[in-house]
Amino acid sequence: MALLFFTLTFQLLLLILRVSSESPLTTGGDVKNNFLESAKNPEVFDWMVRIRRKLHENPELGFEEFETSKLIRSELDLLGVKYRYPVAITGVIGYIGTGEPPFVALRADMDALLIQEAVEWEHKSKIPGKMHACGHDGHVTMLLGAAKMLQEHRHELQGTVVLIFQPAEEGLGGAKKMVEEGALKNVEAIFGIHLSNRIPFGKAATRAGPILAGAGSFEAVITGKGGHAAIPQHTIDPVIAASSIVLSLQQLVSREADPLDSNVVTVSMVQGGNALNVIPDSVTIGGTLRAFTGFTQLQQRIKEVITKQATVHRCNASVNLTPQGIEPYPPTVNNVDLYKQFKSVVRDLLGQEAVEEAAQVMGSEDFSFFAEAIPGHFTLLGMQDETKSYAMPHSPHFRINEDALPYGAAIHASMAVQYLKEKALKGSASATSFHDEL
Numbered sequence: 001m002a003l004l005f006f007t008l009t010f011q012l013l014l015l016i017l018r019v020s021s022e023s024p025l026t027t028g029g030d031v032k033n034n035f036l037e038s039a040k041n042p043e044v045f046d047w048m049v050r051i052r053r054k055l056h057e058n059p060e061l062g063f064e065e066f067e068t069s070k071l072i073r074s075e076l077d078l079l080g081v082k083y084r085y086p087v088a089i090t091g092v093i094g095y096i097g098t099g100e101p102p103f104v105a106l107r108a109d110m111d112a113l114l115i116q117e118a119v120e121w122e123h124k125s126k127i128p129g130k131m132h133a134c135g136h137d138g139h140v141t142m143l144l145g146a147a148k149m150l151q152e153h154r155h156e157l158q159g160t161v162v163l164i165f166q167p168a169e170e171g172l173g174g175a176k177k178m179v180e181e182g183a184l185k186n187v188e189a190i191f192g193i194h195l196s197n198r199i200p201f202g203k204a205a206t207r208a209g210p211i212l213a214g215a216g217s218f219e220a221v222i223t224g225k226g227g228h229a230a231i232p233q234h235t236i237d238p239v240i241a242a243s244s245i246v247l248s249l250q251q252l253v254s255r256e257a258d259p260l261d262s263n264v265v266t267v268s269m270v271q272g273g274n275a276l277n278v279i280p281d282s283v284t285i286g287g288t289l290r291a292f293t294g295f296t297q298l299q300q301r302i303k304e305v306i307t308k309q310a311t312v313h314r315c316n317a318s319v320n321l322t323p324q325g326i327e328p329y330p331p332t333v334n335n336v337d338l339y340k341q342f343k344s345v346v347r348d349l350l351g352q353e354a355v356e357e358a359a360q361v362m363g364s365e366d367f368s369f370f371a372e373a374i375p376g377h378f379t380l381l382g383m384q385d386e387t388k389s390y391a392m393p394h395s396p397h398f399r400i401n402e403d404a405l406p407y408g409a410a411i412h413a414s415m416a417v418q419y420l421k422e423k424a425l426k427g428s429a430s431a432t433s434f435h436d437e438l
């Protein structure tokens with residue numbers, strides 16, 4: 001018992017020494033400002049802009065980000081950051097710090113879109129029909145910027161920062177594959193940033209709880225028995241079944257969802273028959289669904305309504321909830337504690353007015369797979385300024401404001417440091433109470 005007491009006291013002493021050995025990195029506000037100053041330093045800023053432009057010139061689609069991944073790894077090599085590769089085909093996971101818990105993750109997505117760039121500039125996409133039109137080239141760059149600054153302070157980190165460079169955000173669910181391949185092993189929290197043309201430059205927009213909708217698709221084949229349109233009694237008409245299904249689906253939002261929740265069920269495709277006097281064998285319908293809460297339940301109800309309404313009309317229906325390989329994305333939900341922490345860190349870093357309350361958007365993000373597995377926080381980072389206008393993401397006219405890159409890098413780095421710092425403080429507090437109990 002005495003030995004146990006001595007061991008615990010000694011461990012506690014070590015912990016206190018570790019926490020109180022105030023490095024410049026762990027002294028609060030000043031340091032976080034240092035991250036912004038460091039990131040704005042021309043040496044770091046120009047390096048980031050060079051990387052971003054190189055990525056922009058060579059956009060790659062989901063799960064094909066081989067050159068992007070190579071560039072990330074070569075920069076990590078130059079920085080002396082250890083990493084795991086490949087994860088989910090092209091993904092890279094870097095590690096900075098003690099190599100011990102706690103582990104906190106920062107995430108960037110790497111993929112581009114099937115869009116022909118319409119912006120005429122020196123670093124326009126060199127790949128016909130492909131473009132970084134969602135700013136993921138900026139996201140990769142911001143995370144590399146954070147990696148550079150964190151690596152410089154690696155000996156002062158009170159745990160490990162995990163850098164997640166993931167493939168295939170745009171529809172193919174790269175994050176889901178990363179989670180399945182163990183990207184979040186031992187990780188306690190994760191932070192993600194998306195550049196936004198709607199938020200003013202130098203500000204971040206976020207909210208607690210659901211911030212982006214869950215999104216999914218459905219496609220169903222309704223099969224009956226075709227025949228002569230004038231002799232319906234010898235057929236089983238899938239057109240009537242499909243019509244009834246389309247109308248019944250409308251009642252899911254109007255009758256089953258809370259009117260204060262935002263939900264969408266849209267049937268956007270109906271295909272069947274090609275003659276005026278022939279009842280077809282089958283009809284195919286399809287559409288999209290969006291929801292902030294009850295997403296899985298809504299998917300199940302869509303399936304149920306389709307199959308059961310088909311039965312009413314003596315037809316069979318097969319329902320596919322991942323048509324064309326499109327992964328359904330759950331809603332992106334921000335953890336309340338991480339949201340509070342984020343607000344306080346960003347206010348320290350960028351000023352009291354720097355955090356805006358984000359409106360919920362029916363768009364979706366596969367960051368949701370990470371935030372579903374562990375506590376997560378996703379924010380929009382502003383790049384809108386008064387002198388220029390910035391097009392919507394997924395527009396061929398989309399551009400990013402490169403001046404926002406240091407802000408993203410500094411927010412990433414500050415959040416990771418602050419998270420680890422608070423964990424260490426909590427750890428020492430719980431060690432104390434454990435000791436007191438003895």
Ligand SMILES: [Zn+2]
Binds near residue numbers: 133170
């Ligand atoms: Zn996008």
Ligand SMILES: [Zn+2]
Binds near residue numbers: 135
């Ligand atoms: Zn995006």
